[in-house]
Amino acid sequence: MSKLILVRHGQSIWNDRNLFTGWVDIPLSQKGIFEALNAGEKLSKFNIDIVYTSKLARAIQTALIILSKVETQKTPLIIHFNGKMKKWSNYASNIEPIPIIRKKALNERYYGTLQGLNKKEVGLKYGEQQLKLWRRSFDVEPPGGESLKDNLERTLPFFKKKIIPDLDDNKNVLIVAHGNSLRAITKYIENLDEQQIIKVEIPTGTPIVYNYENKIFKDKVIL
Numbered sequence: 001m002s003k004l005i006l007v008r009h010g011q012s013i014w015n016d017r018n019l020f021t022g023w024v025d026i027p028l029s030q031k032g033i034f035e036a037l038n039a040g041e042k043l044s045k046f047n048i049d050i051v052y053t054s055k056l057a058r059a060i061q062t063a064l065i066i067l068s069k070v071e072t073q074k075t076p077l078i079i080h081f082n083g084k085m086k087k088w089s090n091y092a093s094n095i096e097p098i099p100i101i102r103k104k105a106l107n108e109r110y111y112g113t114l115q116g117l118n119k120k121e122v123g124l125k126y127g128e129q130q131l132k133l134w135r136r137s138f139d140v141e142p143p144g145g146e147s148l149k150d151n152l153e154r155t156l157p158f159f160k161k162k163i164i165p166d167l168d169d170n171k172n173v174l175i176v177a178h179g180n181s182l183r184a185i186t187k188y189i190e191n192l193d194e195q196q197i198i199k200v201e202i203p204t205g206t207p208i209v210y211n212y213e214n215k216i217f218k219d220k221v222i223l
């Protein structure tokens, strides 16, 4: 049996200001740093074998803070896949690494021209109903951006191709990502339909743990 742990990054500076963020690469707020530390404390006794994050700083920052709290002799190691960084930085003969793999597939949903706008002001300008459609419908795209369906179509192939095999290999996997990329994964592993996923909210800095055995996700616990 293996474990899958999902964590949405801690609060970012733009979460705090209620701005659409998407792919804008905003770091954690002070509260977000505390949330990440708190998540790390909750996960301190977990034996984490591999970590996946998005390419965005708020997820990477959260993952590194969590790993600073995990009690292990292993060494967190950010994996680089290109050029000299690949050749020169992944050398780790005497250490047992916890590889940290950063992938665009796990990025937040791209919010298009809404990025940087205040969510409340968008609601006042376009109406609450439109705001809700842009934020929580399954397949309505925000202007120039990705719907949850689009997000799911880039996140799930990666999840199935790379992360499921790790779980099948009995590795305990931590994914630190975003509200919508984690909703996409949740839809798949909990077998939710398009109506059910609309209501799912993923809180910041809160570990969600599943046991995985014989291709089945079970025993969900929110820490």
Ligand SMILES: O=C(O)[C@H](O)COP(=O)(O)O
Residues within 6 Å of the ligand: 019, 020, 021, 022, 023, 108, 111, 135, 178, 179, 180
């Ligand atoms: O990108 C953002 O603004 C948030 O991280 C997620 O926003 P949402 O809850 O409006 O989808």
